[in-house]
Amino acid sequence: MTQKTIACVVFPGLTPLDLVGPVTMLGMLTWMEPEYELTVVGARIEEHETDAPLRITPSHTFDQVRDPAVLVVPGGAAPAFRAMTDKALLGYLRAASASAEITASVCSGSLLLGAAGLLKGKRATTHWTVLDLLAEFDATPVRERWVEDGDVITAAGVSAGIDMGLYLVARLAGQDAARIAQFGAEYDPEPPFGPLDWDAAPRELFAPAAVSWVTEGLAGDPDLSARLRARL
Amino acid sequence: MTQKTIACVVFPGLTPLDLVGPVTMLGMLTWMEPEYELTVVGARIEEHETDAPLRITPSHTFDQVRDPAVLVVPGGAAPAFRAMTDKALLGYLRAASASAEITASVCSGSLLLGAAGLLKGKRATTHWTVLDLLAEFDATPVRERWVEDGDVITAAGVSAGIDMGLYLVARLAGQDAARIAQFGAEYDPEPPFGPLDWDAAPRELFAPAAVSWVTEGLAGDPDLSARLRARL
Numbered sequence: 001m002t003q004k005t006i007a008c009v010v011f012p013g014l015t016p017l018d019l020v021g022p023v024t025m026l027g028m029l030t031w032m033e034p035e036y037e038l039t040v041v042g043a044r045i046e047e048h049e050t051d052a053p054l055r056i057t058p059s060h061t062f063d064q065v066r067d068p069a070v071l072v073v074p075g076g077a078a079p080a081f082r083a084m085t086d087k088a089l090l091g092y093l094r095a096a097s098a099s100a101e102i103t104a105s106v107c108s109g110s111l112l113l114g115a116a117g118l119l120k121g122k123r124a125t126t127h128w129t130v131l132d133l134l135a136e137f138d139a140t141p142v143r144e145r146w147v148e149d150g151d152v153i154t155a156a157g158v159s160a161g162i163d164m165g166l167y168l169v170a171r172l173a174g175q176d177a178a179r180i181a182q183f184g185a186e187y188d189p190e191p192p193f194g195p196l197d198w199d200a201a202p203r204e205l206f207a208p209a210a211v212s213w214v215t216e217g218l219a220g221d222p223d224l225s226a227r228l229r230a231r232l
Numbered sequence: 233m234t235q236k237t238i239a240c241v242v243f244p245g246l247t248p249l250d251l252v253g254p255v256t257m258l259g260m261l262t263w264m265e266p267e268y269e270l271t272v273v274g275a276r277i278e279e280h281e282t283d284a285p286l287r288i289t290p291s292h293t294f295d296q297v298r299d300p301a302v303l304v305v306p307g308g309a310a311p312a313f314r315a316m317t318d319k320a321l322l323g324y325l326r327a328a329s330a331s332a333e334i335t336a337s338v339c340s341g342s343l344l345l346g347a348a349g350l351l352k353g354k355r356a357t358t359h360w361t362v363l364d365l366l367a368e369f370d371a372t373p374v375r376e377r378w379v380e381d382g383d384v385i386t387a388a389g390v391s392a393g394i395d396m397g398l399y400l401v402a403r404l405a406g407q408d409a410a411r412i413a414q415f416g417a418e419y420d421p422e423p424p425f426g427p428l429d430w431d432a433a434p435r436e437l438f439a440p441a442a443v444s445w446v447t448e449g450l451a452g453d454p455d456l457s458a459r460l461r462a463r464l
Contacts, residue, residue, distance in 0.1 A: 010286075015256075016248075016252045016255065016256070017249075017252050017253070017255075017256045017417065019286075020248045020249050020252045020284070021249070023248065023249075023284050023285075023286065024247075024248070024249045024284070024390065024391075027283070027284050027285075038284070038285055039285055040284070040285050040286045047279065047289050051259070052252070052255050052256070052259050052270070052272070053255075053259075053270055053271055053272045053290075053291035053292075054242075054251075054255070054272040054288050054289060054290060054291060055288070055289040056286050056287070056288060056289075057279050057286060057287040057288075057289070058285075058286060059285035059286060060285075107418075127418060128415075128418055145420070145422040156418050156420075157416075157417065157418025158256065158416070158417040158418050158419070159256075159394065159417045159418055159419040159420075159421065160418055160420075160422075162391065162421070163421060163422050163423060163424060166423060166424050166425070167424045170424060170425070175425060178424065178425060179425060179432075179434075180434055180437065182423060182425070182428060183360075183428060183433055183434055183438070184389075184390070184438075185249065185389065185390040185391045186339075186359060186360055186388050186389025186390050186391060186392055186428070187390070187391040187423055187428070188377070188388075188391075188392075188423075188427050188428040189391065189394070189395060189421035189423065189427075190377040190392075190395050191395060191398060191414060191419055191420075191421065192395060192398050192399045192402060192410065193398070193402070193407060193410060193411060193414070195420050195421075196414060196415060196418070196419070196420040200411075201415055202411075202412055202415055205412065206415070206416075
């Protein structure tokens with residue numbers, strides 16, 4: 001049996017749910033299909049800060065998982081923009097994506113793919129507050145829960161990684177496997193106040209937050225910061 | 233301003249999404265309502281294994297957060313049953329719940345509340361595969377996404393902690409705050425193959441898994457193990 005490795009990336013300051021959503025569904029895949037091995041990869045096997053009061057330690061280093069079959073990149077707030085200036089991280093994304101059958105992202109993780117040059121000419125999505133930024137990386141922004149363009153699958157904000165993770169299970173192992181994973185995670189969503197009413201989106205509340213994420217995260221790259229802020 | 237602390241518990245082997253779902257929504261609450269402080273508490277501030285290839289380090293010890301306003305308890309597979317024999321953990325749950333306005337759980341976390349004696353006479357829920365076990369702890373099992381019985385709120389399996397977390401935000405800070413948290417996490421779920429079809433639940437696949445969780449987790453307490461297995 002040839003082992004196929006799934007590499008889910010961590011970087012300092014990430015949003016935990018961006019990572020844990022797909023990790024949950026892909027973990028169920030490895031239970032059903034042992035040819036897949038799930039790993040969480042980081043620059044070092046050490047605690048990584050997140051934007052929640054918990055730290056996450058990956059299972060492997062980038063160097064230990066050079067040729068994953070599937071690459072999954074989470075996002076975050078300001079730290080995800082800071083990560084755009086992390087040459088080791090972007091280098092890993094480029095190298096890993098080159099060998100991967102599927103490169104996927106959640107939330108602003110797609111902007112990291114963009115910064116690594118991996119979204120050129122692709123349709124893609126990201127968190128609704130920063131969707132327009134994708135164009136800076138020669139991607140076409142699309143408002144969908146997740147967007148598949150060949151071997152690149154990008155998900156919308158934070159919780160969209162759960163839906164995208166299920167879709168990934170289906171693409172890798174079929175719909176029956178995805179349905180079992182959905183039962184395992186009891187994913188039968190019931191938002192207490194219904195789905196989002198986009199006409200009532202609190203844009204005025206989130207717009208300054210998005211500006212601050214870019215400004216703070218890209219303090220070390222004023223040129224990219226200015227270009228991205230010009231699109232907000 | 234009186235600070236109110238929310239304590240989300242970790243124990244060795246937990247299911248990350250059980251924790252991270254409510255943490256995501258309650259983190260948004262602290263952004264909107266700074267009177268709330270979000271903490272993740274464990275026996276020690278050190279890496280905790282999970283059932284995924286990542287380790288989680290809490291922000292505080294149990295001793296540092298003795299009187300939380302809100303207590304949230306995640307679950308897991310076999311390790312959640314093992315945790316039922318962890319006297320320090322159960323002692324913390326009892327002490328923290330005594331002072332808390334709200335005691336909440338996700339997935340088999342409700343069985344931990346039960347083992348701590350906190351569900352007597354309460355309506356409660358848990359992961360669908362182990363729902364009948366609640367009766368062993370004098371709780372009334374209910375098949376709902378989340379169940380509120382006075383100051384105790386229990387959620388169904390794994391991903392139900394996201395819905396319950398939003399409900400918690402609403403209960404603590406109102407519906408408008410919950411709607412903003414929902415936009416922040418872009419929680420507009422779209423399971424690729426629709427909601428769960430309970431008539432097609434893979435019961436024969438999951439039933440032996442549930443038995444193995446109890447057997448393996450409660451190897452140190454054969455009496456409780458036998459009583460729980462008799463209900464599966």
